[in-house]
Amino acid sequence: MGFDVQGVRFLLSSHRSGIRFTRTALIGRQKLFLDAVSLQRILSSFGWVTTQNELQRILSEDGGFAEPLLRLLGAEHIVSLDASAYEGSSVVHDMNLEIPDTLKFSFSAVIDAGTLEHIFDFPRAIKNCLEMVEQDGHLLLITPANNFMGHGFYQFSPELFFRVCSEANGFELVRSIFCEVDADANWYEVVDPAKARRRVELVNSRPAYLMILARKVRQVPVLAVAPQQSDYMVLWQERGTDRGHQLPSERLPLPARLLRGITRRLGAAYRKVVPSAVAARRLGPDREVFREVSWRTDR
Numbered sequence: 001m002g003f004d005v006q007g008v009r010f011l012l013s014s015h016r017s018g019i020r021f022t023r024t025a026l027i028g029r030q031k032l033f034l035d036a037v038s039l040q041r042i043l044s045s046f047g048w049v050t051t052q053n054e055l056q057r058i059l060s061e062d063g064g065f066a067e068p069l070l071r072l073l074g075a076e077h078i079v080s081l082d083a084s085a086y087e088g089s090s091v092v093h094d095m096n097l098e099i100p101d102t103l104k105f106s107f108s109a110v111i112d113a114g115t116l117e118h119i120f121d122f123p124r125a126i127k128n129c130l131e132m133v134e135q136d137g138h139l140l141l142i143t144p145a146n147n148f149m150g151h152g153f154y155q156f157s158p159e160l161f162f163r164v165c166s167e168a169n170g171f172e173l174v175r176s177i178f179c180e181v182d183a184d185a186n187w188y189e190v191v192d193p194a195k196a197r198r199r200v201e202l203v204n205s206r207p208a209y210l211m212i213l214a215r216k217v218r219q220v221p222v223l224a225v226a227p228q229q230s231d232y233m234v235l236w237q238e239r240g241t242d243r244g245h246q247l248p249s250e251r252l253p254l255p256a257r258l259l260r261g262i263t264r265r266l267g268a269a270y271r272k273v274v275p276s277a278v279a280a281r282r283l284g285p286d287r288e289v290f291r292e293v294s295w296r297t298d299r
Helices: 005-016 036-045 052-060 067-072 123-132 158-164 229-239 255-281
Strands: 023-027 077-082 107-112 135-142 170-180 185-192 208-216 292-293
Touching: 005 036, 005 067, 005 135, 005 208, 023 123, 036 052, 067 077, 067 170, 077 292, 107 123, 123 135, 158 170, 158 208
Parallel strands: 023 077, 023 107, 107 135
Antiparallel strands: 135 208, 170 185, 170 208, 185 292
16 A cells, blocks of 8 residues: 555646645555655656655655655645554554544545555445545545456456546546556546446556546535446436336247347347457557546646
C-alpha cells in the first residue's frame, strides 16, 4: 500500500487542480515507494523547490509513510484506517464493516493507494469511502487494473468506478486515468463506457493502475440502488423492455421460447469471443476511449 512515482504524480496533479487535503483520510496507512532523486524530480516538475534535507525528512520522518508528503500538500489532520494496528494506523477498523458515524462526511480528501483490492466485501468498503467524503470533497483512488492477478482479491475495470462514482450516489467522476506502473509510462484519460456506448477494454503486458478522482456534489444515500453495467442498460433500453416485466419462458409459445434461447446463446457467444478477439489484436490503447494526457497538467 502506498505511492510510487505514478502515485505521487497523481497526488500532485490533483493538488494543482485545487483538491483540498486539509482533512485527509487514508484507507490503509500508505507508504512512499520512491527515492529522494525521483521525489525531487517530481516535485520540481510541479514547481516545488526542496532541499536535500527536506526530501530526506519527507521520506523518513514518519518511518517512510506518506504523512509528511501530505502535510506538504496542505493536510492539517490525517487519519489512517486499517484492520490491524501493525503499521501504526490511527484508527483500527475492518472496512468489511460499516464505518462509525463519527467518520462519515468528515474529510476533504479520502485516499486509497492499494487497499480496496484486499478487502473481500468491496461494495461495503467503497460505500464506506464514499460516505467519508464531505460535501465538495474528493475521493482519490490508485488501484490495480491489468496484470495484478494474485496481488489481492480483485483487479478493477473503469466501468466499475464510473457507475459507482455517479450522480445517483452524489458524485461526479472528474478523472479516470489508466497508466502502467513504470515511472515513464504514459497517462491515458479513460472515456466513460456509457458515453462511448460500448465496453472499454484493453489487453496489455505490464501491471497497470487506474487512478480515479471523484468529487462529492451532494449528500444522498450511497449505493441505495445497485449499479448496472452500462452496455447492458443500453441493450435493455434499446429493446424497449423492462427487465422486470418480461414474460417467463414457460409462459411463452414454443417457437418464442426457442427463439429466445437461440438469441441468448448467440449474444453470449458474441460478448465472450468478439470483444476479446478485438482487444487481443490491439497493440496499444484504443485512442477513441484511451486519450493520452500529460501528468504535468490537471487536464
